[in-house]
Amino acid sequence: MNYLSNKLNEEKTKFLIPLLLLPVWLILYLNLENLTNFLIYEIVNLSKGAHLTDAVWFFVFEVPKVLLLLTLIVFGVGIIRSYFSPERTRKMLGGKKLFAGNVSASLLGIVTPFCSCSAIPLFLGFVESGVPLGVTFSFLIAAPMINEVALVLLFGLFGWKTALLYMTTGLLIAMISGYIIGRLKLERYVEPWVYEVKAGHLEMEEEQISFSERITAGIDAVKEIVSKVWIYIVIGIAVGAGIHGYVPENFMASLMGKSAWWSVPIAVMLGVPMYSNAAGIIPIVQALLEKGASLGTVLAFMMSVIGLSFPEAIILKKVLKLQLIFVFVGVVAVGIIVVGYVFNLIY
C-alpha cells in the first residue's frame, strides 16, 4: 500500500518537473547569445574582435547551446522510444517482404531502443521469428548510425540541413544495403545454430505504461546519455574554439578537400576499423571541417566510424560467417562512399 501511494506522489511530481523546466529552457536558449555577450564583454571585459575573445565567446556560447539542445531532444526521444520495444518492432516487421520491409526496418531502427550489446539477441529474435535477413540488416545498420546524439550535434554545430542530410542519407544506406544483402540470398552464411534457436514465448505482460512513466523514461534517458557524452561535447567545442584562428584555415583542404577525389574512400577505410560513439567523433569532425576538409568526406568518415566498427564485427562473428560480415561491411562502406561523393558534389 505504502509502495502504491508513494508511486502516486511520485507521479504528480514527475509531471511537474518537465512542465516547469520547459519555460526555463526556452528563456535560457533564446537569451543565450545576450547572456554570452554580457558575460564576455561586460563581466569578464574581454576586448571585442581579438582572436582569444572570439575563441572564448564561441566556447561559452556553444557548450550550453548544444547541451540544452541535447537535453531536450534526448528527453523527447526517450519518451518516443517508450512506445517502441524490440519485441514490438519485431512484430511489425514479421510479415514484411523485401523493400517494404527494408524501409520500415530502417525507420524503426531510429526509434527502437537499441544498444550494441543487445545486437545478438536482437538478431536471433528477428531471424527466429521469420524477419528476412536483409530486413534485419537494414535495422542493424540504421539503429547505431542514426541516433539522436549525432543528429543533435550536427544540428547544433552545423545547422539543420546537415543534420537532415545525414539522417536521410543514413536511412538510404540502411534501406539499400539491407535490400542488396537480402537479394544476394546469403542465408547460408549465417551460423547454422542460429536457425536452431527456439525462442521462448515471452510471457511478460505487455505492461500498460502510464504517461508519467514515459516521462520517467525520458528523464532516465537524459541522465544516462548526457552524463556519458557531455565531456566529448565540451572537448569537441574546445577543439573547435581552440584551433579557430590558430591553425591555417586550409590546413586540411589539400588532403581532405573537394579536389582530392581519393579523400572519401580513404576516410571510410580509416573510419571502418575505428569505433567511437557519435559524441566522441564530434571533436574530430569539428576540427576537420574547420580546417577546410569537405563536408562529404567528413560525414563519410563519421558514418563509417559510428555505423561500422571492428568490435561490432567481432560480436556479429558469433552469428555470421566471415563471408557475410565482409559483404555487410563492404556494401555499407560502398554506400557511405557514394554518400560522401554526393555531398561533395552538392556543396
Place this chain on the structure above:
Amino acid sequence: MLNIKVLGPGCTNCVTLEKLCNEAVAENGLEAEIEKVTDYKDIMSYGIMSTPGLVINGKVVLSGKLPTKSTLSHWLMNALATQ
C-alpha cells in the same frame, strides 16, 4: 526460496543488474539463489530480445533496461508473496 536469473552475455548493464539483485536480496533479508545466464540459446529461450533480462521464479519481469532498486525489491516481495 526465490530463484533469480540474470540474462545477459556480460555487458556492463548485466553486471550492474546482478549487483543490484544481490543488494536487494541482502537488504530485504531474503533467501534467494541468483544465477547468471550467459549462453545466447538459453537467453533466447526466455523470449527476450534485449539484455539484460531478469527472471524471477521462472517469470520474465524485465528486459533491456535496469530497474530501480525499489522496483526490484517490490518484484521480489511480490514473487515471494505469490510463491
